[in-house]
Amino acid sequence: MKILVINCGSSSLKYQLFDMNGEKVLAKGLVERIGIEGSRIKHTKTGLEAVTEETPIPDHKAGIKLVLEALLDKKHGVLSSLSELNAVGHRVVHAGEKFATSVKLDTKVMDALKECIPLAPLHNPANIMGIEAVSEALPKVPQVGVFDTAFHQTMPNTAFIYALPYGYYEKYGVRRYGFHGTSHYYVAHRAAEILGRPVEKLKIVTCHLGNGSSITAVDGGKSVDTSMGFTPLAGVPMGTRCGDIDPALVGFIAETEKLSFEDVDFLLNKKSGMLGLSGVSSDLRDIEEAAERGEPRSKLALQALAYGIKKYIGAYAAAMGGIDAVVFTAGIGENSVAVRAAACEGLEFMGIELDNARNAIRSKEAVVSTDSAKVKILVIPTDEELVIARDTKRLVG
Numbered sequence: 001m002k003i004l005v006i007n008c009g010s011s012s013l014k015y016q017l018f019d020m021n022g023e024k025v026l027a028k029g030l031v032e033r034i035g036i037e038g039s040r041i042k043h044t045k046t047g048l049e050a051v052t053e054e055t056p057i058p059d060h061k062a063g064i065k066l067v068l069e070a071l072l073d074k075k076h077g078v079l080s081s082l083s084e085l086n087a088v089g090h091r092v093v094h095a096g097e098k099f100a101t102s103v104k105l106d107t108k109v110m111d112a113l114k115e116c117i118p119l120a121p122l123h124n125p126a127n128i129m130g131i132e133a134v135s136e137a138l139p140k141v142p143q144v145g146v147f148d149t150a151f152h153q154t155m156p157n158t159a160f161i162y163a164l165p166y167g168y169y170e171k172y173g174v175r176r177y178g179f180h181g182t183s184h185y186y187v188a189h190r191a192a193e194i195l196g197r198p199v200e201k202l203k204i205v206t207c208h209l210g211n212g213s214s215i216t217a218v219d220g221g222k223s224v225d226t227s228m229g230f231t232p233l234a235g236v237p238m239g240t241r242c243g244d245i246d247p248a249l250v251g252f253i254a255e256t257e258k259l260s261f262e263d264v265d266f267l268l269n270k271k272s273g274m275l276g277l278s279g280v281s282s283d284l285r286d287i288e289e290a291a292e293r294g295e296p297r298s299k300l301a302l303q304a305l306a307y308g309i310k311k312y313i314g315a316y317a318a319a320m321g322g323i324d325a326v327v328f329t330a331g332i333g334e335n336s337v338a339v340r341a342a343a344c345e346g347l348e349f350m351g352i353e354l355d356n357a358r359n360a361i362r363s364k365e366a367v368v369s370t371d372s373a374k375v376k377i378l379v380i381p382t383d384e385e386l387v388i389a390r391d392t393k394r395l396v397g
């Protein structure tokens, strides 16, 4: 069974083609700058060098057409005919409270996703465009939607409700939704496999730390709380997003800096976080380098990030009444030896003990806690595409 996984952004489209027989990636690629000058496709057939073609790509429909051509290419392609394609799985950011699991896409589901556009005005329209472009190009191929929010639908209302007038929840769906659900699901289940214990018996804190970051309490395989909220702005400091702040600061900054609401929104989403604190970059590698040169604001940014992670680990251990494992994943979680070490430092009192020699790894699965540690610490590279491919296979049979 061959499954194409698609992750559409507003001006980009990532794809992977899986052979589910052995769960092998046959090809993958990225279409960038859709609708902008300099648009291109970078395609890699597994085992060969990547090929890049710069060509006008006015919209997602044209992007999908290029992807299908690349998959059929004589040298770099992996399909001899599109009829070999059994299904397409899409990453969709927001399904509100409508879907708690992945679903096969039909007109009813599409209507529900369109209703969720006010909850994710930047992401859902791009996801919908991708689905519609595939429907046009491959009208007979079944499609599945896998939602970033779905895994968090098991949160109890005590964890998802905000202490605002209750009517806002009823009228507008104002509540915590949480994101990166596919990644949290994958690493929590993989951690259980690595530890050789049933996920139903484990209390795990999963730390997805990338350009966007979220931390989730996974109790018995289910999300019971997560650091992102109504939007992906909440939680620990991120590349350019502020994470948790006092909400009164929105009005204070608008008034003192004479900024519009849109300007403050932009400031909190694009100019804050690690970039705002360090003044150097949103990229953790640059900040680590600057901190090593002795830049005090970069040092502070790293310490603030580690402190934020540590506080969530403690909070979620309290929320679950204990903790068996902490998992680090995504760009920073998989690669930053220093952030992992700083986040775990001082948590020995609750059984979290990092082994510094084991922790000196990047981008590979490992248990990095000491043998005697009560709480296991794991590094697990995330694989959201594989979860999408598996769910798609399950739903299309």
Ligand code: AMP
Binding pocket: 209, 210, 211, 212, 239, 282, 283, 284, 285, 286, 288, 330, 331, 332, 335, 336, 362
């Ligand atoms: P992601 O959004 O998951 O792609 O993660 C992006 C973040 O991971 C950026 O802040 C990168 O600087 C960070 N990252 C990637 N590789 C490394 C590395 N080798 N060391 C430290 N941070 C890294």
